[in-house]
Amino acid sequence: MAVATKERARSEHRPPPPSSTLGRMWHSTIGKKTAMAVTGAIMLLYLVAHMVGNLKVFFGPDEMNGYAHWLRTIGDPVLHHEWFLWIMRPVLVAAVVVHGVAAYQLSRRDLAARPVGYAHRRRPASYATRTMRWGGVIVALFVVWHLLDLTTGTVNPDFRSGEPYHNIVETFSTWYGNAIYIVAMLAVGLHIRHGFNSAAQTLGAGGRGRDRALRLTSNALALVLTVGFLAVPVGVMTGLVD
Incomplete structure (x- = not known):
């Protein structure tokens, strides 16, 4: 009886759902998952474009600096x-x-739905699934560092405005610059590996006969992006870029 009373009191104090269609959609679990899928797709497109641009560093300073100038004149x-x-x-x-x-x-909602641990051991989740939360935090912190390093030059030891080639070489000539970047890119790869497949399922792309293809696509995409981003610090460390 006491438990039922507490549950009733809790439900009575729960805020009513929003009246607008957009608000109701955001309030729902599927709405939040859809928002994550759409925003994830936006960020993924940006990452692909960013990786392709980064690889221009292997063609020399004129190519890299020219690309950076072109971005500002689009x-x-x-x-x-x-x-x-x-x-x-x-x-x-x-x-x-x-x-x-x-x-x-969604994480808070999931924890609230099952505050007591499972009675039976479930099948272990993949490494990428288990690290989605802390991986997202690592990526968010890295974005701040990346902006301070190669956009504002605040933490770059010898930043030169308008010379991204030079700034990239300076960053990856330091052990901590390489360490931060490598850890962050591995986290990005794991995040994409799990997130792409989850987003596809949320948007209705999954189904019998397609799940295997989606898993292969997410694995391949994560691998290509991780290797593509890591190629730059490796290129500086090995002397291919200097």
């Missing part, structure tokens, strides 16, 4: 200098915030 003459980047940045920030908030709220 849309010219309709858009002014760097307008495209300033349009893209808020979109990425919004995607990261929505993705993180939805993940946190």
Whole structure:
């Protein structure tokens, strides 16, 4: 009786669901998962483009610096200098915030739904699944470091504005720059490996005969992005980029 009373009191103090369609969708579990899938897709597209751009470092300083200059002139003459980047940045920030908030709220909801541990041992989850939460935190902290390192130059020992090739070499000439980047990129790879497949299932792409293909695609995508990003610090460390 006491337990039922507490549950009733808790439900009575629970805030009512939002009245708007968008609010109700966000309030639901499937809505949060959909928000994570869509924002994850936005960030994944950015990562692919970013990796391709990073690989230009292997073609020398003129190629890399020219690419960085081109990014600032996209849309010219309709858009002014760097307008495209300033349009893209808020979109990425919004995607990261929505993705993180939805993940946190889903995690809290999952814990609240089963506050008592399982009576029987379940099949162990994959390493990527078990590390999704702390992997997301590592990636978020890395983004802050990455901006301070190669965008503002705050933590770069010899930052030169408008010379990304030089700044990249300086970053990966330090042991801590390599360590931070490598750990973060491994976390990104694990996050993509699990997240891509989960997002595809949420958006209805899964099904009999397609699940295996989705798993292979997520594994391949995670591998390509991880190797592509890690190629840059490895290239500096081995002298291919200097």
